Amino acid sequence: MAKHRLVAIGDSLTQGFLNGAVHRTEWSFPAQVARAMGAHFRAPEFGGPGGIPLNLEWLIRKLGRRFGERVSLFELPAAIFKVHRSLDEIEDYWERGPGAQSPGKTEYHHNLAVWGYEIGDALDLTSDKCNREIPAASDHWLAQVPERALYRTARRVLNPSALPEWDTLSALDVARRLAADGGIENLIVMLGSNHALGAMTRLEIRLSTAEDLGLAPHARRVNLYRPEHFRALYDRLMQAVDLVGAERVFLGTVPHVTIPPVTRGVGVRSDGYYEYYTRPWIWDKDFDPTRHNALTGDDARLIDRHVDDYNDIIRSAAESAPNRYLVHVGDLLDQLAFRRRRGAVEFSFPDGLVAALRGHPILHYLVDADGHVALDTRFMRTRTLDGTTRLIQGGLFSLDGMHPTITGCAIVAQGVLRILREAGMETEHEDIDWNGVLDADTLLNDPPPLLGDLHALLTFLDRRGLLSAILDLF
Numbered sequence: 001m002a003k004h005r006l007v008a009i010g011d012s013l014t015q016g017f018l019n020g021a022v023h024r025t026e027w028s029f030p031a032q033v034a035r036a037m038g039a040h041f042r043a044p045e046f047g048g049p050g051g052i053p054l055n056l057e058w059l060i061r062k063l064g065r066r067f068g069e070r071v072s073l074f075e076l077p078a079a080i081f082k083v084h085r086s087l088d089e090i091e092d093y094w095e096r097g098p099g100a101q102s103p104g105k106t107e108y109h110h111n112l113a114v115w116g117y118e119i120g121d122a123l124d125l126t127s128d129k130c131n132r133e134i135p136a137a138s139d140h141w142l143a144q145v146p147e148r149a150l151y152r153t154a155r156r157v158l159n160p161s162a163l164p165e166w167d168t169l170s171a172l173d174v175a176r177r178l179a180a181d182g183g184i185e186n187l188i189v190m191l192g193s194n195h196a197l198g199a200m201t202r203l204e205i206r207l208s209t210a211e212d213l214g215l216a217p218h219a220r221r222v223n224l225y226r227p228e229h230f231r232a233l234y235d236r237l238m239q240a241v242d243l244v245g246a247e248r249v250f251l252g253t254v255p256h257v258t259i260p261p262v263t264r265g266v267g268v269r270s271d272g273y274y275e276y277y278t279r280p281w282i283w284d285k286d287f288d289p290t291r292h293n294a295l296t297g298d299d300a301r302l303i304d305r306h307v308d309d310y311n312d313i314i315r316s317a318a319e320s321a322p323n324r325y326l327v328h329v330g331d332l333l334d335q336l337a338f339r340r341r342r343g344a345v346e347f348s349f350p351d352g353l354v355a356a357l358r359g360h361p362i363l364h365y366l367v368d369a370d371g372h373v374a375l376d377t378r379f380m381r382t383r384t385l386d387g388t389t390r391l392i393q394g395g396l397f398s399l400d401g402m403h404p405t406i407t408g409c410a411i412v413a414q415g416v417l418r419i420l421r422e423a424g425m426e427t428e429h430e431d432i433d434w435n436g437v438l439d440a441d442t443l444l445n446d447p448p449p450l451l452g453d454l455h456a457l458l459t460f461l462d463r464r465g466l467l468s469a470i471l472d473l474f
Helices: 029-037 056-067 076-095 119-124 127-133 149-158 171-180 197-201 210-214 227-244 297-319 329-336 351-359 406-422 434-440 449-463 466-471
Strands: 004-010 184-190 248-252 264-270 273-278 324-327 381-385 388-393
Touching: 004 029, 004 171, 029 406, 056 076, 056 449, 056 466, 119 171, 119 227, 127 149, 149 171, 171 184, 171 227, 184 227, 197 297, 210 227, 227 297, 248 297, 248 406, 273 297, 297 324, 324 406, 329 406, 351 406, 351 434, 381 449, 388 449, 406 434, 449 466
Parallel strands: 004 184, 184 248, 248 324
Antiparallel strands: 264 273, 381 388
């Protein structure tokens, strides 16, 4: 039996979630790492209308084909009708159509990540538990996303063949099965972001209690875990990881969740933090703390201190065993934080990305003669001139404001690949396939013209309840 060269356990970043859905999993960062290694890497497929739960790029492109660069007031009723028809298409696919059926795969996946996962979910959630929580299909005209979308995703990852003997396996259990079937050379474990992200997406801090540690995903209301509770969960995780017996284990740190453009800092800045953090569709001139939901700068500092404590725990875990290695995902995002650094970003983009941009027939404008790359962590914006739409800001985060674009995933993959090599792992290729990345990243090479009027687009999506429907999932 051949060894499995790479297995990954994690949440949305590891699964390849972007634009509000898990869809193109072949461009997740572990899949890109596996290609550089020359390793066979099985990942679940999520087809249909843009994946699950709601692909904003898919939806915005549908609107753009019908209404062009802007939805006028006159066209608003037709746009609303088209959105609801699109939502109905998504619901039908995942609740009654092919998405509700087993894909019939007869092998375990190597990518065992599931968006929305907290640490305990990777340890305890199984497909039979998912099946018990997924309600019978029903047609709701106003429903925004498929019901219990996280559970629908997880059972497709954990038990793709819907076999009774796989029903009680968690992600860590599946990893142990893979290890028993030839062994695992490299195990990536990246969990922890969802122990803090919800405080930003909901603009409200709900600190954990001991009772929260055993709750199922749909029953949890906590969105910021106290360090002692995070430690208890991470200790359990490391015990389970040790039982897998992988040759090398790579532990990812938690990014500061105050940096992604899922929230927008407004007001006076102090030591890198804004006075308030609110929704990205609320402009400075419109913001009123008495009317709009917001976190304060002190709230953001508190959240970041908790993330720092999480990373101390993860760092200690990595240092406590000779076969464990730390992947500094959190440091990577800190270096790229455009608004927090007032535009003075210190990150050096990979040489391979710079060369690929220079040689790309469309995206060459994103790198100047000095090698400066015009990609950053702000929300994407575009400008259309003479029929050509170009990116003028952002490019590293996708349209949900939380998850990286395909190019952003590739930058993470490059960092992981470097740590793999430092750990003694030989790879087939020296670098990430940057040309393939840029060709696959449609948000960069063919940005939707509707992004040109970002405020109008986000306001429209917010008033339809689409953005809040995605944010409420995290």
